[in-house]
Amino acid sequence: MVENRPFLKLLSHLVLILGVVIVAFPVYVAFIASTHKTTDFITGVMPVLPGSDFLATYKTVLFSGLAAAGAPPIGMMLGNSLIMALAISIGKIVISILSAYAIVYFRFPFRQLAFWIIFVTLMLPVEVRIVPTFKVVADLGMLNSYAGLSIPLIASATATFLFRQFFLTVPDELLEAARVDGAGPLKFFKDILLPLSRTNIAALFVILFIYGWNQYLWPLIVTTDSEHYTIVMGIKRMSDVTDAEPQWNLVMAVAILAMLPPVLVVIFMQRLFVKGLVETEK
Amino acid sequence: MAAIDIKGVGKTYVGNVNAVSDISIAIADGEFIVLVGPSGCGKSTLLRMVAGLERITDGTVSIGGRVVNEIEPAERDIAMVFQNYALYPHMSVYDNLAYGLKNRGTPKAEIDARVAEAARMLELQPYLERKPRALSGGQRQRVAMGRAIVRKPAAFLFDEPLSNLDAKLRVTMRGEIKQLQKRLGTTSIYVTHDQLEAMTLADRLVVLNGGRIEQIGAPLQVYHHPASTFVASFIGSPAMNLLKANVANGVISIGDGETGLRAGLPDGPVTLGARAEDLRLSDSGVGMPFTLAFVEDLGAQRLLHGHCAGQSVVVAVSPDLPLPSELRLAIASDRLHFFTADTGKRIEAASL
Numbered sequence: 001m002v003e004n005r006p007f008l009k010l011l012s013h014l015v016l017i018l019g020v021v022i023v024a025f026p027v028y029v030a031f032i033a034s035t036h037k038t039t040d041f042i043t044g045v046m047p048v049l050p051g052s053d054f055l056a057t058y059k060t061v062l063f064s065g066l067a068a069a070g071a072p073p074i075g076m077m078l079g080n081s082l083i084m085a086l087a088i089s090i091g092k093i094v095i096s097i098l099s100a101y102a103i104v105y106f107r108f109p110f111r112q113l114a115f116w117i118i119f120v121t122l123m124l125p126v127e128v129r130i131v132p133t134f135k136v137v138a139d140l141g142m143l144n145s146y147a148g149l150s151i152p153l154i155a156s157a158t159a160t161f162l163f164r165q166f167f168l169t170v171p172d173e174l175l176e177a178a179r180v181d182g183a184g185p186l187k188f189f190k191d192i193l194l195p196l197s198r199t200n201i202a203a204l205f206v207i208l209f210i211y212g213w214n215q216y217l218w219p220l221i222v223t224t225d226s227e228h229y230t231i232v233m234g235i236k237r238m239s240d241v242t243d244a245e246p247q248w249n250l251v252m253a254v255a256i257l258a259m260l261p262p263v264l265v266v267i268f269m270q271r272l273f274v275k276g277l278v279e280t281e282k
Numbered sequence: 283m284a285a286i287d288i289k290g291v292g293k294t295y296v297g298n299v300n301a302v303s304d305i306s307i308a309i310a311d312g313e314f315i316v317l318v319g320p321s322g323c324g325k326s327t328l329l330r331m332v333a334g335l336e337r338i339t340d341g342t343v344s345i346g347g348r349v350v351n352e353i354e355p356a357e358r359d360i361a362m363v364f365q366n367y368a369l370y371p372h373m374s375v376y377d378n379l380a381y382g383l384k385n386r387g388t389p390k391a392e393i394d395a396r397v398a399e400a401a402r403m404l405e406l407q408p409y410l411e412r413k414p415r416a417l418s419g420g421q422r423q424r425v426a427m428g429r430a431i432v433r434k435p436a437a438f439l440f441d442e443p444l445s446n447l448d449a450k451l452r453v454t455m456r457g458e459i460k461q462l463q464k465r466l467g468t469t470s471i472y473v474t475h476d477q478l479e480a481m482t483l484a485d486r487l488v489v490l491n492g493g494r495i496e497q498i499g500a501p502l503q504v505y506h507h508p509a510s511t512f513v514a515s516f517i518g519s520p521a522m523n524l525l526k527a528n529v530a531n532g533v534i535s536i537g538d539g540e541t542g543l544r545a546g547l548p549d550g551p552v553t554l555g556a557r558a559e560d561l562r563l564s565d566s567g568v569g570m571p572f573t574l575a576f577v578e579d580l581g582a583q584r585l586l587h588g589h590c591a592g593q594s595v596v597v598a599v600s601p602d603l604p605l606p607s608e609l610r611l612a613i614a615s616d617r618l619h620f621f622t623a624d625t626g627k628r629i630e631a632a633s634l
Contacts, residue, residue, distance in 0.1 A: 173368035176335050181382035181429075182356035191381070195372040 027259070034058070034253035041248045053249065061253045074231070074254055080149075081213055081230040082261065087150035088212030089205050092159050097197065100163030101189055105175070115164070122157040126218055134221055144225040153218060159204055166200050167193070199272075206269045210262045231258040284346030284359070284436035285311045286332065286469055292340030293327050293493075301327045302493045304341070312467045314460075318480035319490035320516070325473045326441055328490070332471060333362050333439050346436050356385070361430035365442040367422045369414040369429075375401075376410040379428050400428040403462070420451045427462070438463070440472040444479065456482060477517050481505065489513050507619075511553055511626035514619060520558045520585060520596045526623070527554040537591025541570055543615050553626065555619030558585065558598040563605075564612035572597070572609040 029046060036051035061074055102108075103115050126133075133152050142148030170193065178188045219230045229237070235254050239246045286309040293302040302324040309315050317325040330336040332343050334355035342349050350358045361382075369378050376397060383393045401407045404424040414422055423443065430438050443459070444452045460483055463470050474480055480487055481501045489496040489504065489512070497509035508514035514522040527536045529552050534543045536554065545552075563572075570590045578585040579601060586597040590611065597611060620629040 171366060171368065173364045173366055174370065176333075176355075177362070177364060177368035177370075177429075178381075179335065180333065180355045180360065180362045182385035183381075187385065192370055192372075198372075 027256075030252040030255050034249055034256055036249050038245070038247045038249055042245060057249050057253045061250055061257065074234070074257065076227070077229050077231040077234040078257065078261070080146075080228055081232065081258070083146055084149045084215065084219070084230055085209050085212035085261075087146065088153050088215075089208035091150065091154035092156040092208050093201055093204055095154060096156050096159035097163050097194075097201070099160050100167055101193065103160075104164055104167040105185070118157050118160050120157075121155070122161065126153065126215075130217065130221065137222060142222075144223050144228050146228070148222045149219055149228065149230070150212070153212065153215065156208075159208065162204065163197065163200065166197060170196060202269050202272045206266055209265050213258075213262050284469060285309060286346075286437055286471070287344045288328075288332065288341070289344075290341035291328065291331060291338055291343060293324070293331060293336065294339045300493055302331070305490075305493075305495055306341075307488060307495070307498065309469060309471070312469055314463050314470045314472065314483060314485040315488060316472045316474060316480040316484035316486075317488045317490060318474055318477060318516070319496075321475055323490040324493035325475075325490050327493075329439055329441055329471055329473045332437075333360055334358050335362075359436040360439055361433045361435040361437075362439040362441065363426045363430050363443045365445055367414070367426040367446075369422060369425055371414055374411050374413055375406060375417070375425050375428075378414065378425055379410075379432050382429065382433050396432045396434070397428075400431045403431065404428050419447050420455060423447060423455055427459070431462075431466070436469065438468050438470040438472075440470065442474055443472075445474075445476070452479075459483065477519065481517065487517075489516060491516075507628070508555070509628050511555070511621045514555050514621070518557065520598070522619070523556045523558060523561070523595045524621075525554045525556070525590065525593050525595070527552050536570060536593070539570060539591055542568060543613070543618065545615065545618065545620065547620060547629065551623035552629070553621040553623050555621060556613050556617065558596045559583075560617040561595070561597045561611050561613050563597070563599060563603065564610045565606070567610065569610035569612040572611045574605070574609060577605075 029048070032047060032050055033041070034057050035054040036047055036057075037053050040047060040051065099118065103111060103118075137143060137148050137152055142151070174192060175188060178192055183191060214232060215230070216232050216236070219228075220233045220236070223229055223233075231254070235251060235258060238254060239248075239251045241247075286307075288305055288307045288309070291302065291305045292300065294300055305328060307315065317328060319325050327336060331338045332345075334350065334353060338351050342351055344350060345358055345360065355362075370381065373381065379397045379400060380393045383396065388396075397410070398407075401410055404427060406421070406424055406428060409417060409421060409425075414425065417425065423446075426443065440459070444455050447455060456479055459472075472480075472483055474483075484501050486498060487501050487504050488498050491512050497504055497513045499507075504513060504517055508517060508522070511524055515524060525536050527534050527541075528550070529535075529545060529547045530549050532544050532546065534541050534545055534552075534554065572586075572588050572590055572595065574586055574588040575594075576587050578587065581601070583598045584601040584603075586599060586605075586609075588595060588597070588609070595611070621627060622629055
């Protein structure tokens, strides 16, 4: 809309600012809290202005660990989360792009059935199948391992579905031209389909990385050994101390740190994402 | 380079739908064959069967004496130019041209030489590093042609390659394709629904209708001796006038009026065909009365649209000719075409 009406401009800006404030305020509170001393929270009132202990808090969180709060060192939890999020997002992309390729480009018996079964699992979130999944993972001896953390979350109907939709928009002539040019199924996939899917892969990677990073319930159930704790469940454990005041400044500092990697992924991938969007033309 | 032999080829889709039936064409080495017909006549299906993109359900196709029914497209030694060009959008023009050669394991030096040669022929040198999206429609079309040329295949297959271009560019590219094909001498099959493209490009035309061959022949042969009313109305612009007529004692009448024309035909109904340019306005007050509906001035000629005895007729006349108030049409009887009234097949009238 290209309209030059000052009032509308003001109104639209107000709405946008309101939206930003609503979204950003909790993050702001968390950041402010991480710059205060533990004792500042005993009154039960959250400060809204920055305190003086920014460096001290982050130093404690990053280097001395949180032994007092009963949580493993934060570096290790960040590492665990990173491994889990990467394994889930890469695993999901690899498996779903291959299954979508099979479903779209190959004729085999029960192809439609296979697609619908995959599609139906869209309706089953992790939480619904958590008990049977836990049983399987436990029986396979995968508790307290990276495999146990990531593999059950890898199969993905959403990504398969998205890739299928994308492949359906690739003109048939491209496949035919490739066949005439002597490219077999694998070559066509590698040389043509994969480069064309680059933007979709980037977009999915962002979404799936955040999905994997933010997993809470599953790591909580499948890990009992602190060596495999992830950062998101770590935050919960830290605030869950018995017979003591939670160290809110430290908890909030960890929360801020836990927020950083997804933000970085979004910022870094966005460039590729936008570039890809501009480039795509058939 | 090779001859292509299409023998009794048919295509039946699931559910017994016959797209193409019993097509036989013997294509000589170096010949330019155009398959022409309205949409849905099976011309593209036939081409795709030759290319190997569509399974052949009946008959055999052989290229260079080798039956290729069960052979993959890449092994058939053909190259295809697609309607929407089907260039690989993420590859540069060079890579687009080289891809087929790379897949065949051609040495790098030879790829370079062949791409350079094709680029020179098609005047694509300045664009080799560009991506297809940075090219105009005509340039993309050239790249698509180049991709076919570099392979030096036994045959080129064109699937309506010009239909995405604007009218002017289409005429230019048409000339280029013709020249290129003559220079390379590669056997070519070209599919189009545009009768003008078909007429100008073809060594021989194959007119298809409803999955069957209506007529095969040189363009002028097809134009002057259409084998059926379908061919007569499809080839040539404006379309040939087809009139329901009756023959009694060798005299042809249209509607109630006798035409004064005679034909060595048995008595009974017949379809009379006359090209617009073969009809002329008679100035002597004889001939069929013609009621004018509207006039199209094309510059070089003037098309008169109107009716003769309630049947629509188009006449092409010189634009300088003044139009008298009462119009009558005349035609030389050797310019008439006759078709059976029921099947529409051509009848050769005995000369009188």
